[in-house]
Amino acid sequence: MNFDPENKVVKLCAQGMQAEAEGKIDEANACFKQAWDAATNDFERVTAAHYCARNQPNPLINLQWNLDALKYADAIKEDSLKGHYPSLYLNIGKSYENLGDFASAGTYYQLAADNAIYLPEGGYGNMLKAGIADGLKRTGLKPFSNAVLDGLISAWCERKDLRPLSLVLSAYLQCMGTESDINKLITALSYLSATRCLSAEEQGKVEEIIAELAG
Incomplete structure (x- = not known):
């Protein structure tokens, strides 16, 4: 699936991230919610739900947004989306961990690890792999070790x-x-x-x- 930087939902999420970087959390969340309201297809819903999960003080709401992002990703069924799954699973794992459900958290951290083969080379992929490994350790599972x-x-x-x-x-x-x-x-x-x-x-x-x- 082609990433279009001119897409309205993508632009709203980018504006939200800029506001977040400036410490304007309420403004960021408003942009993310606007992105969700503007979404008209599953790709846009994945994108908006992913960002709506950010900054949620209620861990249950955070989990629901992350589960929604996964649901819409599953509906797309395109190979080009495989590289997004490690992040989706990692976020869900962290949501469950924040709720104290370590069994469910471990399940999703393991799914993130299983899909890490689709991550790109470089800083972003390395950052996610480190996060996945930490999640596995915190939930009592073992990442690769020697x-x-x-x-x-x-x-x-x-x-x-x-x-x-x-x-x-x-x-x-x-x-x-x-x-x-x-x-x-x-x-x-x-x-x-x-x-x-x-x-x-x-x-x-x-x-x-x-x-x-x-x-």
């Missing part, structure tokens, strides 16, 4: 060894266990291995992790 690497990272943090942390930590925290994310982690670990900045013991562990992940 016990040996956990131990290495703990040791590097303890001795404030910034070089290995800078090379590996971002790829590890954003890893959802998908093939693409695993490959990124292997690449990061391979760069670290090539620097030969670790002790022989830690170097050996890194090489073992690479072999395990590549296998």
Whole structure:
């Protein structure tokens, strides 16, 4: 589905985000509500509902808007919308978490993780992956993890060894266990291995992790 920056609903939501950035929350919410009232198709309803969920002091209303956004997204049934689902599921998970329903929250965080393969490369996708991983942890579920690497990272943090942390930590925290994310982690670990900045013991562990992940 093509994104049209001139679409009336999109423009109203953009105005709302600008007002929100300026601290004008009431004005922002008014723009989002205008966008909802102006929506005439499912794509516009997804967009408006997503923004109407923002700044809602009542967690039940926040949840309902997020569920509405998902409902209208499901009605569209277009592959081009797949990249939106991680965010939709993440928002619903957080809504349930705010209501204390950790079982439902975990379900939606896991759905967000399962759909993370559709996220774009770069800052936006990385930000969502980090949020999904945090949500999984808070609800008692495990994102991708490796016990040996956990131990290495703990040791590097303890001795404030910034070089290995800078090379590996971002790829590890954003890893959802998908093939693409695993490959990124292997690449990061391979760069670290090539620097030969670790002790022989830690170097050996890194090489073992690479072999395990590549296998």
